[in-house]
Amino acid sequence: MLNNMNIKEFEQSDWIQVWAGEWRILSCSHWGDQYTKEIKFGGRIFLKQAILFVKEGKSACWWRQQDRDALGNYLSDEVRKDNHRAVEVCKALKKETKGILKFINRYQGKEIGLEKYKEYWDRLLKYYVSHINVKYVVDYLPPELLEKLLSHFEEARVYAEPVFKRTEEFLTAFAINIGRKSGLPVELTLSLTKNEMYRYLDSGTLPTKEMLEERNKDVALLFNMKTSAFVVGIEVKTIESVVFKQTDDSIIKGTTAYKGKAIGRVRIILDPAKADHFTDGDILVTGMTRPEYLSIIKKCAAFVTDAGGILSHAAIVARELKKPCIIGTQVATKVLKDGDLVEVDADNGIVKIIKK
Numbered sequence: 001m002l003n004n005m006n007i008k009e010f011e012q013s014d015w016i017q018v019w020a021g022e023w024r025i026l027s028c029s030h031w032g033d034q035y036t037k038e039i040k041f042g043g044r045i046f047l048k049q050a051i052l053f054v055k056e057g058k059s060a061c062w063w064r065q066q067d068r069d070a071l072g073n074y075l076s077d078e079v080r081k082d083n084h085r086a087v088e089v090c091k092a093l094k095k096e097t098k099g100i101l102k103f104i105n106r107y108q109g110k111e112i113g114l115e116k117y118k119e120y121w122d123r124l125l126k127y128y129v130s131h132i133n134v135k136y137v138v139d140y141l142p143p144e145l146l147e148k149l150l151s152h153f154e155e156a157r158v159y160a161e162p163v164f165k166r167t168e169e170f171l172t173a174f175a176i177n178i179g180r181k182s183g184l185p186v187e188l189t190l191s192l193t194k195n196e197m198y199r200y201l202d203s204g205t206l207p208t209k210e211m212l213e214e215r216n217k218d219v220a221l222l223f224n225m226k227t228s229a230f231v232v233g234i235e236v237k238t239i240e241s242v243v244f245k246q247t248d249d250s251i252i253k254g255t256t257a258y259k260g261k262a263i264g265r266v267r268i269i270l271d272p273a274k275a276d277h278f279t280d281g282d283i284l285v286t287g288m289t290r291p292e293y294l295s296i297i298k299k300c301a302a303f304v305t306d307a308g309g310i311l312s313h314a315a316i317v318a319r320e321l322k323k324p325c326i327i328g329t330q331v332a333t334k335v336l337k338d339g340d341l342v343e344v345d346a347d348n349g350i351v352k353i354i355k356k
Contacts, residue, residue, distance in 0.1 A: 005222060005229040007238070010049060014065035015243040017307040017330045020287020022271070023059045023168055024190035025219060025230075026175075026197060028052040031061070032223035033194060034125055039132065045225060046071035051243060052221045053236070057187065058270055060287055060306070062243050072140035075133055079141060079149070086149045089133045090156035096127040097160045104166050109173045114201035117174075124167060131160060138310045150310075157311045161291060188212040193221075193230070244331060252329050252336070252351040254304065257315035259347045260324030262302035263354070266340040268333055272296055283342055285332050289314040297321065302344035304332045304351055326351060 023031075035047040051062045079085045100123050107116065138146060138153050175189035182189070184206070191212045192200065199205045214232050220239040221230045231239060264283040269275045272292040278284070284296055284303035290313055297303055297317055302324035305314050309328065318325030324346035332351065336342065341355040 005224070005227055007222075009224065010051065010222060010239070010242055012049075012064060012242075013245070015051070015062045015245075016065050016068065016328075017243075017287075018061050018063050018068070019307050020058075020060040020305075020333075021164065021290070022057055023054075023164075024057060024171075024187070025054050025215065025221070026171060026190045026192050026194070027168060028054055028059055028061070028221055029193040029195075029228070030121055030124075031128075032221050032228055034128060035063070036223045036225050036228075038125055039129055041071065041074060041129075041133070044074075046074065048225055050223045051239060052223075053219070053240070054221070055218045055236075056216070058287070068136070069140075071132075072136050075137035076140035079137055080145065083145070083149065086137075086152055089130065089137070090152050093127075093130040093134045093156045094159050096123075096130045097163055100124055100127045100163060101166060104170045108170050109177075111177050112174065114198065117197070117201055120170070127160075127163060131163070134160075135309065135311050146310075153311055154316060158316065161313065165290065165292075182206060184209070184212070187216055191216045244334060249335055250353050252304075252332055254326040254329035254332070254349050254351070255309075256346050256349045257308075257310075257312075257325035257327045258318035258323060260302065260322075260344075261347060262324050262344045264301040264342070264344075266336045266338060266342055267300075268336065268338050269293070269296060270333070283344055285336050287333055288312060289317065297323065302326075302346065304329060304336075304344060306330055306333050 032050050032052050035050045036045065039047065047063055047067045049064055053060050103120060103123050134153055134156050138150065171190065172186060175186045178189050179186055188209065196207060218236050219230050219232050220236045222228065262283065264281050266285050267278050267282045268285045269278060270286060275296050278296055278299060280299045281301045284300040287306045288308050289297065289305060303314060305327045306329055308314050312327055314325055314327050324344050326344060326346050326349055337356065340353055343352045343354055345352065
């Protein structure tokens, strides 16, 4: 299903995971195109490739490190040239947050056609440009400037926190309405790609239920600046082998969000609503945290994420609660297993497996 896309161009050694969450194929297919074809800074597209994995409603996004560095350095240079730029981008993020939430509040649960659907994604694109500007500039600012400006960025990031949860709620309600007409369950409606949704809203045409069921289990979406494609089933393992490069299974490295050390049992929580087995003193391991994880974070001895930077939800909460936290490990949820006894050394950004 790669169409005319050449898989070899994705066989690079510098893939990094930039987020993880619960977004379905429909959202991911829009975002992949936005990253590689629509989001511009200074008239340039910086993110030339992206890979997004979706498995049973859980998703993760990977970019090239060289693309992220080029983008981060550009955004950092803009702020270093004019420190007031930081305040401007924070204001822009709050403005776009208000705009997209206002749209969602007005239309969530209502039947909308192709034009309103496209307007939704146009508004979300404007938001996403500001979101990326704020979220990724901080990882590239010099320490003295970061210390001076971090409170502005944190305040804007926290203000914008509800957006992604609300966007998936919006699309879920949208999919439920479509399901009433098409007969598709919500999870299969959300397994449509962007172009398939456009076709359905324009002409009522849908892929077969069997095709949607197959991709709903496991899919990898690949994007470059010209086109996009996806693979399903066992072929996804080939794409996973391109990005997962963990070699030493006993030590996992990441970035310190808040210093400290803790020893405890790993609990891998990908859905905070399914955390009944989590007890005080456990080590929370997940793709990324969201506000729904807060009650679990308060109970954990330390927490570790696959993705995230200085302004990720995990990093902000770790600083607030003063809990040991390591972010951006890329592979923690893949390498660690539920019940592993580990030491989280957030002083050095290392997770050591003591006993499997």
